[in-house]
């Protein structure tokens with residue numbers, strides 16, 4: 243779905259379920275390890291969606307992901323996927339499923355993963371991470387593993403559009 247629409251949906255749901263009044267804000271991230279996150283970043287609380295994943299997935303899934311994350315926000319993020327979290331999430335109209343955790347076995351059936359256009363490669367420790375959008379030429383990333391500056395490597399045939 244379109245990013246703008248996902249953001250509108252997120253903000254609406256967060257208002258409806260009382261998060262906005264409690265200081266929660268919405269933002270996108272560029273991670274691909276999970277579709278959504280409820281996170282506390284130096285005392286600021288955020289519901290996040292992965293922009294590259296949002297762009298290739300259907301609205302029903304993103305809606306359910308948001309309810310999942312709002313459930314975490316209401317329950318307290320440290321409780322993870324406990325039974326109280328699940329009942330809160332269901333009371334909001336969510337499925338209470340964890341299928342968008344991309345690492346879980348049923349993720350493949352539900353979530354479409356974006357294709358990268360290349361990789362950041364660390365020549366020091368050989369860590370690599372997928373590139374999903376062409377970063378600005380001067381952007382530099384340091385390795386998550388050893389903190390060396392990573393080299394960018396684009397695939398020969400870049401995937402420039404997402405379905």
Ligand SMILES: [Zn+2]
Pocket residue numbers: 310314322323340
């Ligand atoms: Zn979760």
Ligand SMILES: [Zn+2]
Pocket residue numbers: 364365366367368369385386387388389390
């Ligand atoms: Zn490294």
